[in-house]
Amino acid sequence: MVLSLVAGSGNPILAGNLSAALRAPLVPRVLEHFADGELHVELEQTVRGHDVYVLESICPPVDTHLLELFFIADACRRAGAGRLTAVLPYFAYARQDRRAHGREPIGAHLVARMIEATGFHRVIAIDLHSPEIEGFFHLPLEHLTAAPLLAQAVSASSDTIIVAPDLGAVKLAERYQAILQCPIAVVHKTRLSGESVSVRSIVGDVKGRAPLIVDDMISTAGTIEAAVKALFEAGCRSDVRIAATHALLVGPAFTRLAALPIREFLTTNTVAPLEPLPNPHRVVDVAPLLADVIGRLAHERSLESLVVHR
């Protein structure tokens, strides 16, 4: 099957990089909204019988990008695409993975169900906030991680300590540890409200060490802010580094980050940035990782050697 790459509007730069990495031009497409806000999609090149990869980062505005994903899928399917794979570098609603109260929806379940209903055959995702979301799908979902890419971009010294800013990040921290061979500390928090965080204690000896805070995503940066504060109180060195796959950075995130003494912010381009980061930063391109996986899937080759990215 011919490989075709169709991109939604969620992350045009990543789309370009992925196209280059795959040596596959993006399928030209119309993707516009009418005056009444209705989406209009049209592919301008045949995908009949092709192995089609639809790239869409479900970053804000999330509802718009979700609808785009579904409309592109329907266009491809009706146009005779041979196989349809959703490539979702950032997967929205991943935190709605269960009901906290009895009368809530499970957002991630709904997204999974709609992806299945619109005709996809396979999904590729990166560093899902809740890895169990794989089980929300009857479709195969390939869950990749960018942690090794970010870890390799770090130059760790002997006094570096990897910090999980909450318990949910410990497994990720261990992925960094496997590469960087540094000790780990954990900031154990209790959430007081939706966006603020109350740091209680730190597991591990951070005194005099240079912290590398790692997380899957940075949304409002509240968790990071609280972690940094706690680390300083615990005698940590002030040259903080942060590594996070998804730099969503919404609401007060830019303000908060600007106020922190961050030596370096390491992230990837899964999310298209809204504005330039206020801190010294490096952005690792996930296009080579995605291109590698897509290439293997397209040629029916094993993903086995990718195991470090899964």
Added chain:
Amino acid sequence: MVLSLVAGSGNPILAGNLSAALRAPLVPRVLEHFADGELHVELEQTVRGHDVYVLESICPPVDTHLLELFFIADACRRAGAGRLTAVLPYFAYARQDRRAHGREPIGAHLVARMIEATGFHRVIAIDLHSPEIEGFFHLPLEHLTAAPLLAQAVSASSDTIIVAPDLGAVKLAERYQAILQCPIAVVHKTRLSGESVSVRSIVGDVKGRAPLIVDDMISTAGTIEAAVKALFEAGCRSDVRIAATHALLVGPAFTRLAALPIREFLTTNTVAPLEPLPNPHRVVDVAPLLADVIGRLAHERSLESLVVHR
């Protein structure tokens, strides 16, 4: 079963009216967006075992209102709702009812499919742009019309002529005729582009007559503008009246309507208005119609005598 009414954010005024007409308070609910744009829904009252009607007008921003509809449905379903009915006074994407080119989605099909996938048992709609959309659903869809309500609000005189501004509106015009007993004229147009309209000719003798232009919806008002122009050229009287179920009024609609010598604009409240209409107008409340239908469905009574509204 206890009747419960849950409203999305699409049309709060209609929600209030419907609640009053049904003597059923709206189920209190949280409906908010987090900083990252993700929707959060929570019902604050039990719907376990209830006959739940979810009111959501899919007016702009359409993608947001669609997602709200699906999230509310999932919340109700998981909370044990006994039966779920989508009440959709305005149904977006109804014009995407087939592929014009080979590589497009069929938007209305996608919406239907997602409504079915999220667990609704029945749908209520008003004056669908394309009535065949009923067949897109395996679920029963009750297709109501507001034309009799609008026709009854008109005081037709002996020189009134009902005008269908394009061929698609002829069936609707005949519904008005059945009540008003006036002659019909048809403006036969050829679309030149998506939003502008080229009027070619008028079927019927409009000279010296007072036109009542009828349509299912007014979006950018381009069709109306062209029809009025054609009617004037054909010697029509200048006191134009307009009757349309859905006053979507997007893009240049307000400007166009403001420039037309419209004596009266009759519409309904299926769509929440973005700003006050520039013309003399009357808005007919569809809440009593919806309340009548919902009451019959809830009590398992026939909709038969409603036949004039179907």
Added chain:
Amino acid sequence: MVLSLVAGSGNPILAGNLSAALRAPLVPRVLEHFADGELHVELEQTVRGHDVYVLESICPPVDTHLLELFFIADACRRAGAGRLTAVLPYFAYARQDRRAHGREPIGAHLVARMIEATGFHRVIAIDLHSPEIEGFFHLPLEHLTAAPLLAQAVSASSDTIIVAPDLGAVKLAERYQAILQCPIAVVHKTRLSGESVSVRSIVGDVKGRAPLIVDDMISTAGTIEAAVKALFEAGCRSDVRIAATHALLVGPAFTRLAALPIREFLTTNTVAPLEPLPNPHRVVDVAPLLADVIGRLAHERSLESLVVHR
């Protein structure tokens, strides 16, 4: 995949033509009814792994031909067909595309649902009475038109006028106009009963002109009869030509057509004729059109240049 063509009993002549056009012999098959009326189907040649096209015109007796279609599909599927495409030159029940009253079925929806339930992957249809039926299917449906074929068969002179015999035929008339470059007139009718037609008025100047009445199908010929009568009353010339894709011709059709002064009847062979047409006629073969589309689908080539036929 090997291309295989299986034909139902709906239109043996078209089956032969299509087989010749595709240079693909028809798969020999048993298709018989037992004494109790039960259908027995058996394929006499392997279709394992093949790309199978099942040709069945759903012309009268429609229920028999529908069941044939489903039984052939099940035989192919269980015999290991790689891909199954329903080729339906005439699609019955297309006029049952919505409920007129509250307690009716939607026939076209049922047909679509059963086509999907029996395992087809794609549908090809020609000049559907209601193009929205495409949206009744989750499967891709390729909607072709024979209008260009028929228009090309017409030798239009400077006084030809294309006539849409009712509003539903206007879009089709415009397809003819695009090729023949003649003016259009519209006969605007009100149905009085199921089979008789009450002509009300004609839009367009037909006086002294030679009418070419165009429609998607001719069933009982009531609409044509009324249109001809109205055209004559409006001073049209008497050498009427008719172009219609589907010559269903049931009930009083032959009697009515025999009584009309029709100079030429242009139609296609989507429907197998019950008896010879009483009027001078030409029948355009749709086999080359179908063969072209099937050939492209089978070789995964774009249908794009067919756009004039869609």
Added chain:
Amino acid sequence: MVLSLVAGSGNPILAGNLSAALRAPLVPRVLEHFADGELHVELEQTVRGHDVYVLESICPPVDTHLLELFFIADACRRAGAGRLTAVLPYFAYARQDRRAHGREPIGAHLVARMIEATGFHRVIAIDLHSPEIEGFFHLPLEHLTAAPLLAQAVSASSDTIIVAPDLGAVKLAERYQAILQCPIAVVHKTRLSGESVSVRSIVGDVKGRAPLIVDDMISTAGTIEAAVKALFEAGCRSDVRIAATHALLVGPAFTRLAALPIREFLTTNTVAPLEPLPNPHRVVDVAPLLADVIGRLAHERSLESLVVHR
């Protein structure tokens, strides 16, 4: 729920009897074919929220009656029926219960699948030719037998012998035996072709005995004819009686039966007779049995005491 009984055209007399037995008038309905053979169904009375039983004997013309069943179901479902039960006294295509060759459909599977796709919740059948068809359905199917009714109608004497005319009828013969307490004989045949039968031998001592041949259905009467011949050759008495649930009687059946010295033909009214039986006969009404079962289902009562009819 209100009980409603809708009847197809398959067996109007049984419909009347069932209606009387249930004290439930038949829902008035339109059931007609247009000139082009398309079926038109309309219910003339509300079934909203009702517990609807659709009675349709799938006797010849089988395709027509199948389509009726599906169209009535869709009409009921869209009209808001609360629960839909298919009551199928005779179930066509029951002999197509597996593939004899590799490239055949499984007719009974297709019928089951379409009954499920059209929205039924439960099925009632009588003396299925192949009882395993129950497992073709995911829906619950209540499989009743009329054998006790027929057995009770027989006045067996001390020299009666129950004869299974082929191996498939042995289990049925044992049902008769349980009531009549007579010995059983089995005619063991080899089919030579579809409709003729070659009797080989008889198991059991039939000499001088009065045979009661029992079967689930009599189609062309070939099996019966051969069995009678074999019984006579084996010295059986000539006053043959026959008991069969479904008197389908197609093709040469009437001629064959007329030529046989049948003392009495016992059957039921599951199939509407095409012409009067040539032999002395008694027809047992299954309406009381169906009414009993429907009454229990409608009132959610156990079918347990019906065990002799299952």
Added chain:
Amino acid sequence: MVLSLVAGSGNPILAGNLSAALRAPLVPRVLEHFADGELHVELEQTVRGHDVYVLESICPPVDTHLLELFFIADACRRAGAGRLTAVLPYFAYARQDRRAHGREPIGAHLVARMIEATGFHRVIAIDLHSPEIEGFFHLPLEHLTAAPLLAQAVSASSDTIIVAPDLGAVKLAERYQAILQCPIAVVHKTRLSGESVSVRSIVGDVKGRAPLIVDDMISTAGTIEAAVKALFEAGCRSDVRIAATHALLVGPAFTRLAALPIREFLTTNTVAPLEPLPNPHRVVDVAPLLADVIGRLAHERSLESLVVHR
């Protein structure tokens, strides 16, 4: 597609034979139970894009082998298998093919449903106890028979008589007859309880003849024991041979068989033996038959010439 063969734990010897016959090594896999009894499956080699055949004989412990089948299917599907075929030499629960009482499950329907739900595309089975189970599947099921293999292994002499030990085995006996050209006798029994059998009579003249008792499976050997006893009472010779596809041999089977004067027991290796057979026996390998069918399916060749095995 590359052919891959994955074996469950149900029949390791047959798995080895099939692998050899196909010249396809078994995909190495982990198949273990944790301390809490939960099954753990992992494939140790890629199956991405492969045509995967999962061999699992559903012999005791049946629930364990069923779960293995489903877990292996899920592992293959998520790992990107291109096509999944269940190869089930012995199919458990085949006798639960209908409800005997009103409140039982239909075990074979449940197994079919779960096989479909876990993502298989096709099923291969051998000598199903109830051939109608093919219709329980919407998937294509290839139903093979080992009877010709067993018949060919028999050296029939002029005094051999084929014996069906109950009515259910008559069709199978006729398959043997077609090859061996011997007469047939039938033992007609009435079951008294689940495991014991009451022989009533024998159809056919067995006196002085050497019986070859044929059946699809031998479970507790009760039927065989009773048949042998009846044959001896009828004057049959004492050198009994038995041919049965599935030697399940549970409960008292070994004891019963050891006590019978069986000259030869012919069976296949569809079921892995629990202990050595007490009687002289020959075991025919079904691996060549399965390898032939799998080879044809894998290469999309017709199964036609296999007709004697279907």
Added chain:
Amino acid sequence: MVLSLVAGSGNPILAGNLSAALRAPLVPRVLEHFADGELHVELEQTVRGHDVYVLESICPPVDTHLLELFFIADACRRAGAGRLTAVLPYFAYARQDRRAHGREPIGAHLVARMIEATGFHRVIAIDLHSPEIEGFFHLPLEHLTAAPLLAQAVSASSDTIIVAPDLGAVKLAERYQAILQCPIAVVHKTRLSGESVSVRSIVGDVKGRAPLIVDDMISTAGTIEAAVKALFEAGCRSDVRIAATHALLVGPAFTRLAALPIREFLTTNTVAPLEPLPNPHRVVDVAPLLADVIGRLAHERSLESLVVHR
């Protein structure tokens, strides 16, 4: 609807307690295995139209109990149950909630899918190892917790410290804290192999305190053993208490627990014990909790006030 309670064989004592708490006798049922290991299920009392709750603890042997659950569901469904709820005090395979390697199944997804395929309408579970499993279901799943019941059974003193034996138990520990108002400590481990555990460090000051170790389940007791060892090394007091919802206790669990100085083991009866616990223990009955929830569901009352148990 009448409430009916059907119990599998997974936990007879809990079944009895639940029956008593609901004042609803258990539906008598046959639940046996034939000699070949096939399960046979039969309900001995009507459930037609009932609101049926099927209680089955999926404790070892897990495959047997899973099959029982599906067979009982099919029996209930075919017997006309009005609504089917699976009550699963212990839910097996909950730890297989994602793929660790690329070629594994997701066991919990398979279980969820089969529960849905067999016809349940709702699921009740207690302290799922992975709460995200709720999202594996499209059905509503009510996730209860027994933590408050266990916490209330503890008499905490001023020196009690709640200990989470690994990071996965921290959220549960916070549930205990909310009731007991004690500090929390966390044992942070790295798994070395499947069953042994390497304790690395303890977060929180445990010196001289009396630990209450809390977990959702105790399987082989390896985690507990390691936690106790770590606590002692950290200077904890030796009177350890343990609270865990599911006392699965397989493999070396009894030996390990017997060797530990456990003052009190608090658990529930979600799992039927294999042998008496070696330590001083109290078992809290979850029947009242389940009865409360079932009673609310059956009477369509809100579960809201149960929020502490969700």
